[in-house]
Amino acid sequence: MPTKKKWTRRSFIESTFVTSVTSRAGLATVSSVVPAVGRSQEELPELPGFDQTQRLDFISMLDEIIPAADGMPAASEVDVDRYVATLFTQDQGLIEAFESGLDFLREKATERHGQSFSDLNSDQRIELLEQLEATDPASFRKVRGAVYEGYYTRPQIWHLVGYQPHPTNSEGPVMEPFDENSLERVRRLPKLYRDV
Amino acid sequence: MPVENPDVVVIGAGAAGAALTWRLSEHGAKVVCLEQGDWVNPIDYPSQYSDFEARMLRGGDFSLSPNVRRRPEDYPVSVANNGGFRPSISMFNAVGGTTIHWQAHFPRFHPSDFRVKSLDGVADDWPLTYQDLEPYYNLNDRMMGVSGLHGDPANPPRIPRATPPLPVGRYGDTLIRGYEKMGWHWWVADQAIISRAYDGRPPCLLHGKCMYGCPIGSKASTDRTYWPKALANGAILETWARSREVMVDSRGRVRGVLYYDRDGILQEQPGKIVVVCCNGVGTPRLLLNSKSRYFPDGLANSNGMVGRNFMVHPTRFVEGIFRETLDGHIGPFGAPLYSQEFYETDLSRGFVRGYTMVSGRTYGPLAHSRQVPWGANHHLEMARHFPHTAGIAALCEDLPNENNRIDLDPDLTDSHGIPAPRVTYTLGDNTTQMLEHGAARATEVLKAAGATEVRDARGNANMAHLMGTARMGIDPRRSVVNPANQAHDVGNLFIVDGSSFVTSAGVNPTSTIGALALRAADGIWERRGEWN
Numbered sequence: 218m219p220t221k222k223k224w225t226r227r228s229f230i231e232s233t234f235v236t237s238v239t240s241r242a243g244l245a246t247v248s249s250v251v252p253a254v255g256r257s258q259e260e261l262p263e264l265p266g267f268d269q270t271q272r273l274d275f276i277s278m279l280d281e282i283i284p285a286a287d288g289m290p291a292a293s294e295v296d297v298d299r300y301v302a303t304l305f306t307q308d309q310g311l312i313e314a315f316e317s318g319l320d321f322l323r324e325k326a327t328e329r330h331g332q333s334f335s336d337l338n339s340d341q342r343i344e345l346l347e348q349l350e351a352t353d354p355a356s357f358r359k360v361r362g363a364v365y366e367g368y369y370t371r372p373q374i375w376h377l378v379g380y381q382p383h384p385t386n387s388e389g390p391v392m393e394p395f396d397e398n399s400l401e402r403v404r405r406l407p408k409l410y411r412d413v
Numbered sequence: 414m415p416v417e418n419p420d421v422v423v424i425g426a427g428a429a430g431a432a433l434t435w436r437l438s439e440h441g442a443k444v445v446c447l448e449q450g451d452w453v454n455p456i457d458y459p460s461q462y463s464d465f466e467a468r469m470l471r472g473g474d475f476s477l478s479p480n481v482r483r484r485p486e487d488y489p490v491s492v493a494n495n496g497g498f499r500p501s502i503s504m505f506n507a508v509g510g511t512t513i514h515w516q517a518h519f520p521r522f523h524p525s526d527f528r529v530k531s532l533d534g535v536a537d538d539w540p541l542t543y544q545d546l547e548p549y550y551n552l553n554d555r556m557m558g559v560s561g562l563h564g565d566p567a568n569p570p571r572i573p574r575a576t577p578p579l580p581v582g583r584y585g586d587t588l589i590r591g592y593e594k595m596g597w598h599w600w601v602a603d604q605a606i607i608s609r610a611y612d613g614r615p616p617c618l619l620h621g622k623c624m625y626g627c628p629i630g631s632k633a634s635t636d637r638t639y640w641p642k643a644l645a646n647g648a649i650l651e652t653w654a655r656s657r658e659v660m661v662d663s664r665g666r667v668r669g670v671l672y673y674d675r676d677g678i679l680q681e682q683p684g685k686i687v688v689v690c691c692n693g694v695g696t697p698r699l700l701l702n703s704k705s706r707y708f709p710d711g712l713a714n715s716n717g718m719v720g721r722n723f724m725v726h727p728t729r730f731v732e733g734i735f736r737e738t739l740d741g742h743i744g745p746f747g748a749p750l751y752s753q754e755f756y757e758t759d760l761s762r763g764f765v766r767g768y769t770m771v772s773g774r775t776y777g778p779l780a781h782s783r784q785v786p787w788g789a790n791h792h793l794e795m796a797r798h799f800p801h802t803a804g805i806a807a808l809c810e811d812l813p814n815e816n817n818r819i820d821l822d823p824d825l826t827d828s829h830g831i832p833a834p835r836v837t838y839t840l841g842d843n844t845t846q847m848l849e850h851g852a853a854r855a856t857e858v859l860k861a862a863g864a865t866e867v868r869d870a871r872g873n874a875n876m877a878h879l880m881g882t883a884r885m886g887i888d889p890r891r892s893v894v895n896p897a898n899q900a901h902d903v904g905n906l907f908i909v910d911g912s913s914f915v916t917s918a919g920v921n922p923t924s925t926i927g928a929l930a931l932r933a934a935d936g937i938w939e940r941r942g943e944w945n
Binding site: 283286287288343346365366368369370371372379380381382383384389392393394397400402403406407408410411 | 460461463464466467471523524525527528531532542543562564566567568569577578579580581582585586589593596598599600601618619620621628629738740742743744753754756757777778779782783787788789791792793795796799800
């Protein structure tokens with residue numbers, strides 16, 4: 218079993234900084250595409266404390282919670298993984314929820330299928346995620362909430378779901394003025410309040 | 414630093430404290446206000462950023478709950494678990510108070526709301542009338558800037574609104590269709606959001622993020638309405654000033670306020686008059702923490718009534734899903750329209766008093782997604798919900814009950830070690846009946862409007878309305894303040910906010926809080942000969 222370090226918010230931030238500097242300095246390992254998630258090693262999120270298997274499982278987990286379907290991208294396709302990694306710097310409880318969830322998925326995937334979670338097919342992954350949700354609903358709710366947050370705060374998703382963001386410095390939407398004629402019937406109602 | 418020789422010390426710079434300070438400063442009083450929070454820079458409003466929903470919903474720094482937000486200026490509030498409904502306590506601690514992130518609904522009480530005992534045999538009458546308060550409602554409307562339309566048959570005639578109604582959009586038109594089919598009352602809402610330029614503030618641009626902070630100031634928050642005028646009059650506003658207790662002198666009269674300044678140093682601000690405006694939870698907390706030889710159970714609490722009769726406006730949210738594309742996420746967040754078809758008492762409904770059906774607009778996609786399952790059907794379900802929902806909240810009158818109360822938590826304190834408030838609350842049978850009735854009627858409207866699916870969105874909830882814990886009355890044995898908002902026990906202590914409400918009515922309270930504050934300020938000024 219890979220060793221796993223328990224991360225505090227401080228150690229996570231410090232480690233993220235080191236990893237980031239190392240990466241920018243060109244010290245990253247040689248690129249190779251990871252078939253399970255369709256990304257190169259360098260494109261996997263920087264998740265200090267998460268080993269390679271956990272990072273792959275992490276992506277797979279996100280993409281089963283919000284998959285690519287019906288013309289919409291999967292979570293990781295709009296960088297939800299990086300968004301969640303940012304949340305890790307603010308929320309120790311969220312790190313713990315993901316860690317325990319990923320531990321559960323890895324253990325069950327190995328036990329039942331002899332594979333890592335990310336190497337399972339979609340049906341198998343969903344089955345394990347449903348088990349996780351039933352076993353530890355509080356942690357799963359936290360995980361799900363973070364994934365949804367990462368997804369639905371993305372401007373490209375707003376466009377796809379029909380949300381008009383109208384930023385502060387814009388003129389705003391055009392809306393028809395209120396039509397007072399629509400109150401014609403109500404105006405004729407008898408007084409509804411009680412005189413005192 | 415404490416101010417030398419002020420006439421009046423006001424504690425709290427929200428809806429009440431701002432209005433009261435301005436009015437007193439207009440009269441010429443020397444006023445200093447202590448506020449535990451700071452000014453909020455509009456650049457920090459979540460509405461300016463793409464994670465605006467997360468900062469309120471996930472538990473960020475703009476959460477409605479101080480327990481979640483946990484800013485340095487916040488204090489914790491515990492809620493006793495008695496096995497039933499537990500109200501959520503929402504407030505904002507800053508210059509402007511909760512008006513920073515309110516929805517700006519601006520209804521008034523009905524005349525009958527001040528006479529509930531006489532008319533309906535429950536609770537107590539207010540010791541004042543709608544007519545007593547009407548000129549102050551009008552003044553408060555002018556100061557805050559209101560959009561809307563006069564002529565509503567469910568309310569007494571009122572002066573024309575400062576600006577025309579805001580657009581109701583497809584969302585509002587859909588709900589109107591429902592109300593019209595039912596043949597029920599509805600009216601376009603009064604909102605403290607201006608639809609045209611007014612008093613130096615620009616008109617609403619309909620961005621739809623009112624609750625995340627209005628950076629342009631079209632939504633009235635008292636940091637943009639009352640405070641600039643009060644400061645121009647010479648009022649002094651001390652921010653990061655957390656009041657620990659109100660001090661009394663050897664005669665049992667208030668002599669000033671003990672507070673922690675921004676450096677955490679304990680200071681005493683003297684004053685001839687002290688006015689507590691800390692909301693329905695913060696006010697009883699401060700009074701109960703102000704113990705002395707004269708008031709061993711807390712200031713103004715000789716009858717044990719401080720903290721009792723806590724009311725919150727229990728609410729039921731019902732949501733309809735429509736085939737057509739709606740626009741609930743744009744336009745002013747507050748209610749485009751409301752119905753008071755079931756506001757006045759009709760005992761055939763199975764309860765006394767009544768409720769308003771409020772049709773507030775919807776949040777953005779993140780809030781909607783919370784109701785949508787994860788996995789393969791996620792996108793189809795999301796597409797069915799957003800932007801296709803419209804909701805109605807049945808906002809119910811909460812009758813006073815002495816056992817619903819605020820006291821001090823024996824263990825919990827704020828960052829200065831000051832004991833935190835504790836809420837004990839039980840939903841009353843009358844309110845429960847009213848909630849069920851409201852949910853059923855809201856369902857009927859949504860179905861009549863064409864909803865393909867209607868669901869009771871959140872079960873019983875409550876509004877961010879904190880009322881009743883230092884109630885007004887003529888009888889000193891059963892109330893804390895008199896009709897002038899003056900403490901029965903202490904002649905130079907006034908309590909002016911939702912805590913002085915005798916009953917809650919079935920509408921949002923802020924316009925009434927502002928009107929009461931303006932009226933109380935006039936009363937304080939008229940009796941200035943008694944200040945020393």
